[in-house]
Structures are given as C-alpha cells and as structure tokens.
Amino acid sequence: MGCQMLCLFLTFTLMATTCIVQGCHPADLKGLAGFRGGIHMDTSGRLAKWAGLSCCTWQGVVCNNRTGRVTEVHLPGFLATADFVFQSQMEGWLSPSITLLTSLEVLDLGGLVGLSGRIPKSIGHLKNLKKLFLYGNKLRGPVPDSIGKLSKLEELHLHENRLSGYLPPGVGCLKNLNALLLHSNRFTGRIPASFSNLTNLIYLDLHSNSLTGNIPENIGELQVLKEFDLSENFLTGKIPVSVNNLTSISVMYLDSNQLEGEIPFPSNYGEMPMLGFLRLQNNRLSGKIPPNFGYLVSLQRVSLENNKLEGAIPSSFDNLQALSELYLGGNELSGVIPKSIGQLSRLILLSISRNLIQGPLPDEMSALQNLQTLDLSFNSLNLSSIPRWVAELPSLSRIFLAGCGIEGRIPDLLRSTASPIQELDLSANYLTGGIPVWMESLTLQFFESFKEPSHFTSGIEQIGVVTLKRLEYLNLSHNLQEGQLPTSVAKLKALKCLDLSYNKLGFGLVEALANLSNLETLKLQRNHFTGKIPVEYLKLKNLKDLDLSDNLLVGEIPAGKPLSDFPQSCFTGNRGLCGKPLSPCKS
Known part of the structure; x- marks a missing residue:
C-alpha cells in the first residue's frame, strides 16, 4: 500500500511539474496580459499571437524549464531577417503590470518608438532583473528610486527617450550593475555620488542629457569600468584626480561640457594603461598638456580641441606608437611642432589648427607615411x-x-x-x-x-x-x-x-x-x-x-x-x- 501511495505521489508531482512548464504562472500570465492590454498597435504582429494560457510558447517570451516562470521578454523594435533589418512599432503605454513577472531577468523593449508612459515605480519588484532595455521609446518622467533595489542588474539601457528628473540615490546600491546606459534621455540634476558604489560597473553611458554639477570625486573607485561617456551635458568643475585609478578604462568621453581646470592624468607611468579613445574637446580646460601624456601608451584617438590649453606640444608624444588621430585645434598652444611627431608611424590625421604654433615645420614630418589629413591652418607658421x-x-x-x-x-x-x-x-x-x-x-x-x-x-x-x-x-x-x-x-x-x-x-x-x-x-x-x-x-x-x-x-x-x-x-x-x-x- 505504501508503494502505491508513493507512486501516486510521484505521478501527481510529475503532472504538476508538466502543468507548470506547459502552462503559465498566474502572476506571469496576468503581467503579460496587462502589458498587451496597454498596446493598441503592434506592426510586428507578435502580440496578436499571444493566445491561450501557455505563455511560455508565446513569441518573445522565455521561461525557465525547471520552474516554469517567465525569465525573459524580448520584444525589440529592430527585427532582423536573413535579408534585412527593419524597425517595427508598438504604440501604447508601458503597463505597470509588467512588474508582476518577479522572476524576470531580461526585459527588452528597446527601439519601440511609440511606447509611452513612465517606468513603473514598482520596477523594484523585479529582484532578479539583470538586463533592462527601454531605449528609443517615448517614455517620460523621472527614473524611479526603486531601480536601486535591482541588486542583480547588469545592464540598464534607457537612452533616446524623453525621461526627465534626476538619477535617484538608490541607483548607487546596484552592486552587480555591469552596464548602465542612460544616454540621450535629457536627464537633469547631478550625477549621484553613490555611483561610486557600482563597483562592478563596466559600461557607464550618460551622454546627451542635461546633467549638471561636478563629476563625482570618487568616480575612480569603479575599478572595472571600461567605457565611460558623459559627453554632451552641462557638467562643470574639474576632472577628478581619481580617474587615474580607472585601470580598466578603454573609452572615456567627457567632451562637450563645461569642464575646467587642468588635465589631471596620467600622474604616473602605468596608470590608465588600456585607454585607447579619449575625447575632451569643447570644454574650458586650461593649463598645459601634461608632459606625462606619453604614458598613455594605448591611445589610438585623442581630441583636446576647442579648450584653453597653452604651452608646447609635449615631446613625449613619441611614446604614443598606437596613435592614429590627434586633434589639438582651437587652443592656445605655442612653440614649434616637436620633431618627435615624425615617429608616430600610424598617424593618419593630424590637426593643430587655430593655435599659436610657429615655424619652421620639422622635416621629420616627412616620415608620416600613413598621414591622410594634415590641418595646420591659422597658426603663426x-x-x-x-x-x-x-x-x-x-x-x-x-x-x-x-x-x-x-x-x-x-x-x-x-x-x-x-x-x-x-x-x-x-x-x-x-x-x-x-x-x-x-x-x-x-x-x-x-x-x-x-x-x-x-x-x-x-x-x-x-x-x-x-x-x-x-x-x-x-x-x-x-x-x-x-x-x-x-x-x-x-x-x-x-x-x-x-x-x-x-x-x-x-x-x-x-x-x-x-x-x-x-x-x-x-x-x-x-x-x-x-x-x-x-x-x-x-x-x-x-x-x-x-x-x-x-x-x-x-x-x-x-x-x-x-x-x-x-x-x-x-x-x-x-x-x-x-x-x-x-x-x-x-x-
């Protein structure tokens, strides 16, 4: 009799597991149905196929095979076929019911140009969320504080929306955030100092917003940060000295702001050894180009144009053997072009226009065999x-x-x-x-x-x-x-x-x-x-x-x-x- 009861129990368990996998958790079903209810037009036709109770089989929905819970929702605006890529549209509003999917790890609604509304305040309920794609929409309003509760978040893509307000202090609690992309949203206010708590941050992109105030002084604590883009904002103050501690940084764009003071990096050899792309143009930076600039041995493209830099071009530039593009125009640089420029064998573009550089031009420049563009306009040559x-x-x-x-x-x-x-x-x-x-x-x-x-x-x-x-x-x-x-x-x-x-x-x-x-x-x-x-x-x-x-x-x-x-x-x-x-x- 005991064996029969055990077999009956195992049968019930197997049937229940099968039901979970083939069906849909009630909260997930309600959440997806609520999201669909907020959309009144879908040119891709994907939502029209959402029928029945087996949401794990719906297009764009992925479930966990063991638990049966919805873990991923992929409904991007850009769809690719074997022949071409096209952009679909969903018009409607982002329903807060999407936050009922509490096992969700990936939410991709990027590029849906007609999606409006706000990021739900209940977004913090998605405790397992790792990737959030809400770029290229018409979302508005502030970024809710509850995003700071998403401790497992790795990627946050909110660019090219119409979001307003400021970045909440709670964002600083995202210990495992690996990518934060908030550009082109017209965010306002200051960059929270709590960003320094994002110790696993790899990609920080806030460009094309209306951010004001200083770059946080302790930004250098982001030890694994690889790409850092604050360009096209209204940031003021000095570049923090702590950027020298960004040992993994490869891309740093701080251009088109109102930054002032001297360039504080690098201070010692070995700092920022991976930095390959640097843009500081269109600011109010002053002083001399650091003589240690040659320590940035991985530099490939650097732009210091349209600042208030003065003094001579450092002879240490000859250490930048990977350099292919150098923009120094629109400053107050003086002296002569150093002979060491001729050693930059990979240089394809050299722009030193609108400075106070004097002649003669060094004959060593004849060694620039790969140079394609030379701009020396409006100097005292x-x-x-x-x-x-x-x-x-x-x-x-x-x-x-x-x-x-x-x-x-x-x-x-x-x-x-x-x-x-x-x-x-x-x-x-x-x-x-x-x-x-x-x-x-x-x-x-x-x-x-x-x-x-x-x-x-x-x-x-x-x-x-x-x-x-x-x-x-x-x-x-x-x-x-x-x-x-x-x-x-x-x-x-x-x-x-x-x-x-x-x-x-x-x-x-x-x-x-x-x-x-x-x-x-x-x-x-x-x-x-x-x-x-x-x-x-x-x-x-x-x-x-x-x-x-x-x-x-x-x-x-x-x-x-x-x-x-x-x-x-x-x-x-x-x-x-x-x-x-x-x-x-x-x-």
Whole structure:
C-alpha cells in the first residue's frame, strides 16, 4: 500500500511539474496580459499571437524549464531577417503590470518608438532583473528610486527617450550593475555620488542629457569600468584626480561640457594603461598638456580641441606608437611642432589648427607615411612656401594650410602630389597670379592620354592630372588672386566645394561650371565678376550653398531651381542684378 501511495505521489508531482512548464504562472500570465492590454498597435504582429494560457510558447517570451516562470521578454523594435533589418512599432503605454513577472531577468523593449508612459515605480519588484532595455521609446518622467533595489542588474539601457528628473540615490546600491546606459534621455540634476558604489560597473553611458554639477570625486573607485561617456551635458568643475585609478578604462568621453581646470592624468607611468579613445574637446580646460601624456601608451584617438590649453606640444608624444588621430585645434598652444611627431608611424590625421604654433615645420614630418589629413591652418607658421615633403607623402589627400603665410603663386609642387588630393584649403594666405595655367594643361593632357589605354605614363603631368581629377574641396578664398577664372576648373568633375571668395577675380562667370554635377557649394562673393549669371547654372541640381554677392553682375537672375531657392543675401551687392529673389527687372 505504501508503494502505491508513493507512486501516486510521484505521478501527481510529475503532472504538476508538466502543468507548470506547459502552462503559465498566474502572476506571469496576468503581467503579460496587462502589458498587451496597454498596446493598441503592434506592426510586428507578435502580440496578436499571444493566445491561450501557455505563455511560455508565446513569441518573445522565455521561461525557465525547471520552474516554469517567465525569465525573459524580448520584444525589440529592430527585427532582423536573413535579408534585412527593419524597425517595427508598438504604440501604447508601458503597463505597470509588467512588474508582476518577479522572476524576470531580461526585459527588452528597446527601439519601440511609440511606447509611452513612465517606468513603473514598482520596477523594484523585479529582484532578479539583470538586463533592462527601454531605449528609443517615448517614455517620460523621472527614473524611479526603486531601480536601486535591482541588486542583480547588469545592464540598464534607457537612452533616446524623453525621461526627465534626476538619477535617484538608490541607483548607487546596484552592486552587480555591469552596464548602465542612460544616454540621450535629457536627464537633469547631478550625477549621484553613490555611483561610486557600482563597483562592478563596466559600461557607464550618460551622454546627451542635461546633467549638471561636478563629476563625482570618487568616480575612480569603479575599478572595472571600461567605457565611460558623459559627453554632451552641462557638467562643470574639474576632472577628478581619481580617474587615474580607472585601470580598466578603454573609452572615456567627457567632451562637450563645461569642464575646467587642468588635465589631471596620467600622474604616473602605468596608470590608465588600456585607454585607447579619449575625447575632451569643447570644454574650458586650461593649463598645459601634461608632459606625462606619453604614458598613455594605448591611445589610438585623442581630441583636446576647442579648450584653453597653452604651452608646447609635449615631446613625449613619441611614446604614443598606437596613435592614429590627434586633434589639438582651437587652443592656445605655442612653440614649434616637436620633431618627435615624425615617429608616430600610424598617424593618419593630424590637426593643430587655430593655435599659436610657429615655424619652421620639422622635416621629420616627412616620415608620416600613413598621414591622410594634415590641418595646420591659422597658426603663426609664416611658411612662405609649402614644404616639398607635403607633396611627397604617399597617403596625404586632405591638406589644410589656410592662414599660414604662404606667398606667391599656387605652388607647382601640387601638380605632382604622390596621393590624389581630395580637399585643398589655401585660403587666407597671400597667393597671387590666379588659377595656374598648368591646371588646364594637365587636365587636357589627361584626357588626351586616356584615349589610348595602357599608355598612361608616370610623368609629372599625368600624376598631377590624377590628383586634380579627384579634387573634391578647393578653397582659395581670402587671397590676392586676380584675373580670369580658367575654364579648366570645370573639368574637376569630382569637385563638391569651390570657394574663391574675397579675391580680385574678374571677367565673366564661367558657364562650364554648370558641368560640375557634384557641386554642392559655390562661393564667389567679394570679387570683380561681371556680366550675367549663366542660365546653365540651373543644371547645378545638387547646389546647396551659393554666394555671388558683392560683384559686378548684371541682368536677370535665371528663373528656376536651384537659384530660386537661395535668399536675397546670395545676390545682393550687384547693382545691375534683378529678378527673383531680388526686385523684379524693369521692362
């Protein structure tokens, strides 16, 4: 009899377990039904398939095989198929009933652009929650204090919503939080000092909010923090010295705030050894670039632009052998460019524009064989002429030397650059002599040679043609150019921007410019151009920026787009010009 009772008990137990797994816990069923009830449109069709009592079989729902409780809800807005990715929409509100799923570990509602409402105050009931994805929605209101009760939370994604309020102090109790992503929510208030309690935090992203106040002084206690983004806020005060203790940090973005004071790191060798990406631009930082900056041996990209930094560029930069991009523009740096810059063999971009750097340029820069972009504009270089090695760098395609004191004619060395030039800015110099004749002869030579395949020689003319043929950006504004604009400019088919403003160029506008189908910007203001605006300019369908003001142009402005789309200011200062958008022409 005892054996029969035991068998009967085991049978009941097995049946109950099966029922739990195949059915749905009443609290979970009620929670999911309440969530579905708050949504009045679902373009993905997933919620329409939520039928019956077996919620563990519903699309986007995952249960624990042992307990039968719902552990994951995956209803992201972005859906991927074998062929493409598309974004679905759910319109409605986030029902608080979702917090009845007390065994939930993952809640993914990210990218549902129509989901509104607030984060439920009862969110703290989800004691087992590890990952919460509520980004890209229309949620609003403050982040509830009860989130601080989610002690197992590893990832919190709340970016790109319309949340308001401040981060509650309870967030500091999230001992096991591994990822906190709260960017683009327009949170306000201060960053709680309790963030220092998040000792397992790996990813902290608060960018594009309205946070104010200081960065917490004890932020350095986040020993395992790898990525740290506070950019695009309204933070003030100094960068805490404790950041030197972030031994695992690889990405640190503090740009576009109102931070001030000196850069406090690194203080000793071995600190922040993994830091590869650093952005401090668009702040109010002052003082010198630390001489120990070379200790950050893993740096790949660093931007210190648009601050108030002064003094010399440290020679210790030669230790940054992994550096590929260096932005130092918009400061008050002085002295000369250190010779050690030439040892940065991986450097592809160097920008030191708008500083107080003096010449001469070190010949060691000729060793930058991978350099693609060089911007030295608006310094006290007094170059007189462009160094020969600029044309010989094999990868250099973007050259910005505006306001560097270059004199005379456009240098012939640009005929034969080793790499095709895509952008060239020689504005605000003392260039004379107009657009050189060799530009036209090279263009003609190119087309003549191209008629015979496999006979393209390596002479100077042909190399120069290739470089000019790929030119996309040409800025010779604010110089002393005079004479006629050669028709050969119209053969630079890749040209997107042509700026010859503030010169003394004259004669008629070149009709052939209308053949530049890629042209987006044409600035010819403050010259001596005469005659009519060619009707052919109506073919410049990609033109977005035009300025022909303050010349000697006459006649009626050709009617039609794109010319009719531009305001009066683009044509004013031409006394003989009339027609829309200016005054009508007199009959």
